[in-house]
Amino acid sequence: MQPSYLKVFLTFARNSLVRDMSFRANFIFTCISSMAWAGMNFGLFKVVYQFTNSIGRDSGWGENEFFIFLGTVWLINSLIQTFCMANMERFSEMIRMGSLDFALLKPIDTQFLISFPRMNWAQLPNGMLGILLIIVSLNALAAERGDNLYLSIWNVLAFVFFIACGLCVMYSVMITLASTSIWLGRNQQLYNFWFYITNFYRYPMEIYQSGTIGWTLWGTFTFVIPILVVSNVPARVLAQPLGTPWQRWEWGFASLAVIFAIVSLLVSRFVFRSALKSYRSASS
Amino acid sequence: MAIIEIENLKKSYRVYQKKEGILASLGGLFKREYREIHAVAGIDLQVEQGEFVAFLGPNGAGKTTTLKLLSGVINPSSGSAKVMGFTPWRRENAYRRKFALVMGQKNQLWWDLPANESFRLHQHIYGVDPTEFKRTQDEITELLNVQHLLGQPVRELSLGERMKMELIAALLHRPEVLFLDEPTIGLDVVAQHNIQQFLKHYQQERKITILLTSHYMKDVAALCKRVVIIADGLIQYDGSLEGIVDRFSSDKIITLQLAETESFDDFQNLDDVIEIEPPKVKFRVQRDDVPKLLSRILASRNVEDIIVEDPPLEDVIASAFSQVEQNRSDADSLHAEAVS
Numbered sequence: 001m002q003p004s005y006l007k008v009f010l011t012f013a014r015n016s017l018v019r020d021m022s023f024r025a026n027f028i029f030t031c032i033s034s035m036a037w038a039g040m041n042f043g044l045f046k047v048v049y050q051f052t053n054s055i056g057r058d059s060g061w062g063e064n065e066f067f068i069f070l071g072t073v074w075l076i077n078s079l080i081q082t083f084c085m086a087n088m089e090r091f092s093e094m095i096r097m098g099s100l101d102f103a104l105l106k107p108i109d110t111q112f113l114i115s116f117p118r119m120n121w122a123q124l125p126n127g128m129l130g131i132l133l134i135i136v137s138l139n140a141l142a143a144e145r146g147d148n149l150y151l152s153i154w155n156v157l158a159f160v161f162f163i164a165c166g167l168c169v170m171y172s173v174m175i176t177l178a179s180t181s182i183w184l185g186r187n188q189q190l191y192n193f194w195f196y197i198t199n200f201y202r203y204p205m206e207i208y209q210s211g212t213i214g215w216t217l218w219g220t221f222t223f224v225i226p227i228l229v230v231s232n233v234p235a236r237v238l239a240q241p242l243g244t245p246w247q248r249w250e251w252g253f254a255s256l257a258v259i260f261a262i263v264s265l266l267v268s269r270f271v272f273r274s275a276l277k278s279y280r281s282a283s284s
Numbered sequence: 285m286a287i288i289e290i291e292n293l294k295k296s297y298r299v300y301q302k303k304e305g306i307l308a309s310l311g312g313l314f315k316r317e318y319r320e321i322h323a324v325a326g327i328d329l330q331v332e333q334g335e336f337v338a339f340l341g342p343n344g345a346g347k348t349t350t351l352k353l354l355s356g357v358i359n360p361s362s363g364s365a366k367v368m369g370f371t372p373w374r375r376e377n378a379y380r381r382k383f384a385l386v387m388g389q390k391n392q393l394w395w396d397l398p399a400n401e402s403f404r405l406h407q408h409i410y411g412v413d414p415t416e417f418k419r420t421q422d423e424i425t426e427l428l429n430v431q432h433l434l435g436q437p438v439r440e441l442s443l444g445e446r447m448k449m450e451l452i453a454a455l456l457h458r459p460e461v462l463f464l465d466e467p468t469i470g471l472d473v474v475a476q477h478n479i480q481q482f483l484k485h486y487q488q489e490r491k492i493t494i495l496l497t498s499h500y501m502k503d504v505a506a507l508c509k510r511v512v513i514i515a516d517g518l519i520q521y522d523g524s525l526e527g528i529v530d531r532f533s534s535d536k537i538i539t540l541q542l543a544e545t546e547s548f549d550d551f552q553n554l555d556d557v558i559e560i561e562p563p564k565v566k567f568r569v570q571r572d573d574v575p576k577l578l579s580r581i582l583a584s585r586n587v588e589d590i591i592v593e594d595p596p597l598e599d600v601i602a603s604a605f606s607q608v609e610q611n612r613s614d615a616d617s618l619h620a621e622a623v624s
Binding site: 007008011018102104106108277279 | 352355358385397404409437
């Protein structure tokens with residue numbers, strides 16, 4: 001009589017898909033608009049690279065390297081938006097309306113139950129575009145460097161692993177934030193906050209490494225809310241921008257990515273559980 | 285041993301007292317006044333296995349809060365409760381697999397999907413064996429006569445149909461204890477009746493324990509032998525439905541049917557008369573006064589028929605509730621005077 005978490009997860013996925021498909025026009029429209037956003041994003045940086053060869057002086061982020069970075073960011077964004085964002089938003093609303101009651105009755109981990117029920121499949125095509133952009137740019141990069149084999153299967157596996165670490169961090173940040181609605185009564189800052197942090201994490205960390213403001217931002221987003229690690233570590237594993245100060249710290253940042261993933265999951269679990277203790281439901 | 289044991293259970297909330305107006309709202313950003321609300325103010329209750337108990341009480345009496353405490357949805361301020369040996373607010377999975385809560389005002393089914401998709405999700409969450417799941421689902425949907433609606437999106441069901449689906453979802457894992465919070469609210473007479481019949485049948489068959497809150501006296505009369513009246517966070521009465529009248533009302537209603545030749549004019553001046561509708565006249569008098577009144581009238585009037593009965597249950601309960609309300613506001617104003 002133990003619940004099967006995998007089956008429950010797959011049922012969530014299936015039910016969400018059935019639901020999305022029953023609002024076909026909305027589904028298609030969401031796909032088109034988010035892909036259009038990706039296209040414009042791509043176009044913007046194409047324009048930027050007409051004026052320069054690399055972002056940041058001697059940063060190693062030439063056009064192809066950068067588009068691998070951009071593809072990585074799209075992939076992480078899309079996975080979080082597909083699997084998490086709608087649920088985090090909903091969680092906050094459940095607390096205010098008191099419908100968290102039902103989640104608390106179920107003989108299954110409550111955090112799991114509120115984290116994944118609504119998947120937003122229309123956000124997934126962007127991730128596909130990200131992967132496509134990465135593959136195309138990798139090919140171009142290999143041609144540019146004249147070395148088809150500079151990546152091994154280990155790089156690809158490491159990429160997947162660090163993407164997973166990054167997802168853990170992003171998920172933890174969002175659920176921690178959503179949990180605070182139990183104390184705040186209401187938290188409508190979720191999407192705003194998501195917008196703020198994704199604005200900073202979609203660039204290589206080198207662009208922050210100059211001047212007081214730059215280094216402050218770098219320190220904040222590397223060690224306090226470690227979103228720069230989330231995007232930079234997997235992107236670097238593939239793009240391997242050459243001749244950057246990063247290379248000296250490669251292992252350091254890779255270990256940070258793992259440590260942050262574990263610590264942030266533990267912290268978010270702790271915050272979630274403490275928050276539940278303060279849940280007071282709402283009138284019937 | 286009782287299946288539900290509640291001892292001196294209390295739950296209070298601190299509620300922000302918002303004042304009217306924009307300036308006061310701005311002030312509320314800096315300094316807030318709170319009021320302590322004792323939703324449940326110390327309840328003791330024992331329920332045996334197989335009992336069907338109704339919670340009655342005015343809005344805000346603490347009925348729903350009690351059910352939420354027993355479901356483990358919220359933590360108490362103090363006191364203890366055991367349901368099937370479990371402390372509800374520890375939220376152990378072993379406990380959560382054995383009970384269910386249905387709330388008439390909230391829905392847990394996926395709004396945009398057919399109910400059977402939500403049922404399947406419940407199957408996986410509760411880890412119910414597929415064949416047993418199928419059997420239970422077939423059995424209950426048949427009893428409630430909703431087989432043909434299983435594939436229809438929940439948002440396209442009527443309120444009554446949706447409530448039936450909510451009930452099914454709650455029963456798929458065969459709970460031993462069921463908490464029903466106003467399951468028939470807003471339903472038409474037919475749907476109410478259907479749900480009552482179903483609950484009655486299901487409870488007798490399975491011998492499960494049910495706590496029900498409802499504002500419909502018909503629900504209570506049809507289903508529950510035992511009634512608990514909660515008001516002001518405290519239990520005011522615990523006993524049979526009929527016993528309520530004895531406890532809260534010492535009145536009788538007397539209806540007399542007079543001969544057509546009789547005049548009704550002088551009845552209008554009597555205090556005890558509550559209704560004159562020739563050829564009938566209705567009195568409400570203290571139980572002890574019944575013989576005196578009857579002998580007086582029988583001596584002077586030509587009476588064709590006499591009915592002596594208890595006042596309607598609804599009236600008795602309504603007056604019992606308002607009595608409690610009155611006591612509370614008296615206590616509040618006393619308290620306010622003492623403070624000022």
